[in-house]
Amino acid sequence: MNDMQLDQRVVGSDDIKISARNCQVFYGDTHAIKDVTVDIEDKMVTAFIGPSGCGKSTFLRCLNRMNDTIESCRVEGDIRLDGEDIYDKRVDPVQLRAKVGMVFQKPNPFPKSIYDNVAYGPKIHGLARTKAELDEIVERSLRRAALWNEAKDRLQEPGTGLSGGQQQRLCIARAVATGPEVLLMDEPCSALDPIATAQVEELIDELRQSYSVVIVTHSMQQAARVSQKTAFFHLGNLVEFGVTSKIFTNPEDPRTESYITGRIG
Amino acid sequence: MTDASISGAPKPPAAQVSLFQRSQQVQRRHQKGAALRYLGMAAITLVLVFLGVLLWSIFSRGLPALWQYQAEIEIYYDPAILNSDGGEVTAEEIEGVSLRSGFEQGIFAVSLERTLENAGIDIEGTVAGAWIGQATGILDSAGLENGSAIIQSADSPTDLAQEFGQAGNALRAANTALDGEDPAAAVEALTAASEALAAAGFEAAAAEVASIAATAEGEGLEAADTALSATGYQQGLFDAATALRQADGYEQGDLLAIIYAANRRDVRDRVVNNLDLVGDTSREGVPISIALTRYLSGELSGVGQAQMPPGFDIGQLALVDAMRDAGIIDRNFRWSFFTNTYSQNGAVAGIGPALMGSAYMMLVVLVFSLLFGVAASIYLEEFAPKNKLTDFIEINIANLAAVPSIVFGILGAAILFTLGGLGFGNSIRGTALLGGIVLSLMTLPTIVIATRAALKAVPPSIRDAALGVGASKVQTVFHHVLPLAAPGILTGTIIGIAQALGETAPLLLIGLSVSTGAGLLSSPFTGGLLEQAQSMPTVVFLLAQNEDATVREGLAQSAIIVMLLLLFALNFLAIMLRRRFERRW
Ligand SMILES: Nc1ncnc2c1ncn2[C@@H]1O[C@H](COP(=O)(O)OP(=O)(O)OP(=O)(O)O)[C@@H](O)[C@H]1O
Ligand SMILES: [Mg+2]
Numbered sequence A: 001m002n003d004m005q006l007d008q009r010v011v012g013s014d015d016i017k018i019s020a021r022n023c024q025v026f027y028g029d030t031h032a033i034k035d036v037t038v039d040i041e042d043k044m045v046t047a048f049i050g051p052s053g054c055g056k057s058t059f060l061r062c063l064n065r066m067n068d069t070i071e072s073c074r075v076e077g078d079i080r081l082d083g084e085d086i087y088d089k090r091v092d093p094v095q096l097r098a099k100v101g102m103v104f105q106k107p108n109p110f111p112k113s114i115y116d117n118v119a120y121g122p123k124i125h126g127l128a129r130t131k132a133e134l135d136e137i138v139e140r141s142l143r144r145a146a147l148w149n150e151a152k153d154r155l156q157e158p159g160t161g162l163s164g165g166q167q168q169r170l171c172i173a174r175a176v177a178t179g180p181e182v183l184l185m186d187e188p189c190s191a192l193d194p195i196a197t198a199q200v201e202e203l204i205d206e207l208r209q210s211y212s213v214v215i216v217t218h219s220m221q222q223a224a225r226v227s228q229k230t231a232f233f234h235l236g237n238l239v240e241f242g243v244t245s246k247i248f249t250n251p252e253d254p255r256t257e258s259y260i261t262g263r264i265g
Numbered sequence B: 001m002t003d004a005s006i007s008g009a010p011k012p013p014a015a016q017v018s019l020f021q022r023s024q025q026v027q028r029r030h031q032k033g034a035a036l037r038y039l040g041m042a043a044i045t046l047v048l049v050f051l052g053v054l055l056w057s058i059f060s061r062g063l064p065a066l067w068q069y070q071a072e073i074e075i076y077y078d079p080a081i082l083n084s085d086g087g088e089v090t091a092e093e094i095e096g097v098s099l100r101s102g103f104e105q106g107i108f109a110v111s112l113e114r115t116l117e118n119a120g121i122d123i124e125g126t127v128a129g130a131w132i133g134q135a136t137g138i139l140d141s142a143g144l145e146n147g148s149a150i151i152q153s154a155d156s157p158t159d160l161a162q163e164f165g166q167a168g169n170a171l172r173a174a175n176t177a178l179d180g181e182d183p184a185a186a187v188e189a190l191t192a193a194s195e196a197l198a199a200a201g202f203e204a205a206a207a208e209v210a211s212i213a214a215t216a217e218g219e220g221l222e223a224a225d226t227a228l229s230a231t232g233y234q235q236g237l238f239d240a241a242t243a244l245r246q247a248d249g250y251e252q253g254d255l256l257a258i259i260y261a262a263n264r265r266d267v268r269d270r271v272v273n274n275l276d277l278v279g280d281t282s283r284e285g286v287p288i289s290i291a292l293t294r295y296l297s298g299e300l301s302g303v304g305q306a307q308m309p310p311g312f313d314i315g316q317l318a319l320v321d322a323m324r325d326a327g328i329i330d331r332n333f334r335w336s337f338f339t340n341t342y343s344q345n346g347a348v349a350g351i352g353p354a355l356m357g358s359a360y361m362m363l364v365v366l367v368f369s370l371l372f373g374v375a376a377s378i379y380l381e382e383f384a385p386k387n388k389l390t391d392f393i394e395i396n397i398a399n400l401a402a403v404p405s406i407v408f409g410i411l412g413a414a415i416l417f418t419l420g421g422l423g424f425g426n427s428i429r430g431t432a433l434l435g436g437i438v439l440s441l442m443t444l445p446t447i448v449i450a451t452r453a454a455l456k457a458v459p460p461s462i463r464d465a466a467l468g469v470g471a472s473k474v475q476t477v478f479h480h481v482l483p484l485a486a487p488g489i490l491t492g493t494i495i496g497i498a499q500a501l502g503e504t505a506p507l508l509l510i511g512l513s514v515s516t517g518a519g520l521l522s523s524p525f526t527g528g529l530l531e532q533a534q535s536m537p538t539v540v541f542l543l544a545q546n547e548d549a550t551v552r553e554g555l556a557q558s559a560i561i562v563m564l565l566l567l568f569a570l571n572f573l574a575i576m577l578r579r580r581f582e583r584r585w
Helices: A002-010 A056-062 A093-099 A114-124 A131-144 A148-154 A164-177 A194-207 A220-226 A244-249 A254-260 B002-007 B024-062 B091-096 B099-118 B123-141 B147-153 B157-179 B183-200 B203-218 B221-231 B233-245 B252-258 B261-273 B290-296 B314-325 B352-383 B388-401 B405-422 B432-457 B460-468 B473-501 B505-509 B536-543 B549-581
Strands: A016-027 A030-041 A045-049 A073-081 A100-103 A182-186 A212-216 A229-234 A237-243 B067-076 B281-287 B329-333
Touching (some): A030 A056, A030 A229, A045 A056, A045 A220, A056 A182, A056 A212, A093 A100, A093 B460, A100 B460, A114 A131, A114 A164, A114 B473, A131 A148, A131 A164, A131 A194, A148 A164, A164 B460, A194 A220, A229 A244, A237 A244, A237 A254, A244 A254, B067 B099, B067 B290, B091 B261, B099 B123, B099 B252, B099 B261, B099 B314, B123 B157, B123 B233, B123 B314, B147 B157, B157 B183, B157 B221, B157 B233, B183 B203, B183 B221, B203 B221, B252 B314, B290 B314, B352 B388, B352 B432, B352 B473, B352 B536, B352 B549, B388 B432, B405 B432, B432 B473, B432 B505, B473 B549, B505 B536, B536 B549
Parallel strands (some): A030 A237, A045 A212, A045 A229, A100 A182, A182 A212
Antiparallel strands (some): B067 B281, B067 B329
């Protein structure tokens, strides 16, 4: 029933942001993602959950072609952003990644100042013509990432000097600074304390107003709190994909149920 | 069993081991740890000892050699020689003056003598005094009494030498007669010798010989022969005569030999470059012959054959002493060592062109190997597809790093011969450019390996971060990876360059050791890359082979000190740059 609804939406619907069809990913001979078909809707938060090693990160990285950097990685199938095949030969991954931003599992600020960390993306994409514009983008991004108050007095200090949670928020600020349409977040809160987590979740909720957000998380509660749609991966398969409340209250697949109730993991 | 009997009930054995008691396993571990620690300490001590011995042997010999005995001479640029026609002085006219008769004898030697005379040194008197003192000493030790009174009262030492010679000859004739069979002839010869001694003023010796004549008559020829030989008069007279004969034999050459005489060219250049000097004077510090260094420093006493500096006699040593007493000869820091060119003559040898040549080569190496090395590494590490071909290239670069440097020298020589065939081999032979290229080839693999290691060490998360915000591959590399790898690259580069700085073998092969008197050799600080050059290691190599021990063990070490200081400076630079660029993440 759910599947039918999805299919109906795809046809002629413009609030599908990313659609993946029969996606396969191989690391050399390892088949890491098996025939995954999923639609990421615009202005919504989609959560990927699943046991460790099931391929969440791998699939997430397919969506902005970060897997291109891994020599042994091979992606098959069809992934479209706004109806355009992102693996088409004519697509420059650089342009794609400006539209599909990413926040990584481990905070990875550049070893530069906080300001430069945020300003780097806008600079290389030519988003600001003047210093004032750039300043404004930096401030806006830091505010969105709930880091402004802590960082405003130390913008010229190295980003690597921040605490782990602050670093992660800096990375989020860096990702939103380029004005992406889709934001991919790979366990963004795994290094954060509950307060910072709440801030980030709030931020995610706010980002939803303008972007489509995909978040990988190991926390059921977080998935339940922030997402509207949830996808459950298991051993490279997309086991179940649907409305979050339904997945958590009334899963169709027994594997989903046992995972969210903590029996497999 | 015992456990059970002590505690009464079975317990896990761990619960009974006190923390204060070391278990056997822990004890063994401690022993191993301690052994390793002592081994490490021993190794470090050994290394420090070697380093200490090395540095001590270099500095203890090289540092003193950086000070040199110099004579400060007031050179008078005699217009009678330099401007013989009396008209306006021209450079051509001066260059036309013979180096040997004009500059060395006419100007240099005359100025030298004037300088001594102005300092109140009586040159001829000093030389004569030395020889007379020598003769007096000889006479005294030969048992010929009041020799000094005799010499003093004589009008001319040469005439006296004549008399001494005659007396010596008479003694020798007597000696020969005593070896014969005829007692009458022997007595006659002894009497003649006695008379000759008396004529020369040696009364007591004459009486002694007369008494030997009596012995010959009474006890026989053999006893007389023994008695005569015991006196040593004959040898003493001959030696004293030899010394006296030199007393008024002073020649200009004796004084010139004290100073390094080849400075005539310098003197000419100076006056050619400054025509106003004609008719005027200038004070110049001129190095003393290197053979005298050990005498001046007190290592050789100048008494007795073994203690004489080779090639010098006591007359000259007396002049040296007088000059030193008058403050003409002094020990000065040897600035000329850093500007002069290499020479076999240790008094004027220097490392000016070698320093410049090495600097130029370092520059070439820096540009070539850093540019190509870093470019090659970035391509291989970041952009090249991983396939058989790149694997092959990689292995070959690693192999290249292990190729002995002389092979690169042969490669350079091959280039040279090829160019020689094309007709311009000679113009590039021995130039800093060719040396630099050969050294670059040698340094390239080192830099490639260091750079690739540095690039590899940049955490992948940084690349992800940059790619994630939409930086291109090239932007990622140049904005993020390269700056992070810079300290490693710089360190590798500087190590490579330092290695190249000390490399000798390849440079010898491409002609950087032969001094041709052209290019950088005559103008070390203005010449360019395409001039004939020398290099530090080749000059050290040549100095260390000098036939003069003073150069071998002194100047060679001085050059090594300079090279070591350069290396230390380079290493310091490497550390500073690393500090400057190093970032935490
Ligand atoms: N670079 C790689 N090369 C080879 N295999 C890889 C690579 N990255 C991931 N894999 C494999 O692909 C599978 C999926 O990995 P992935 O990182 O996507 O898991 P995940 O769901 O994100 O796990 P976690 O929750 O622990 O982050 C795993 O079996 C992993 O071993
Ligand atoms: Mg993951």
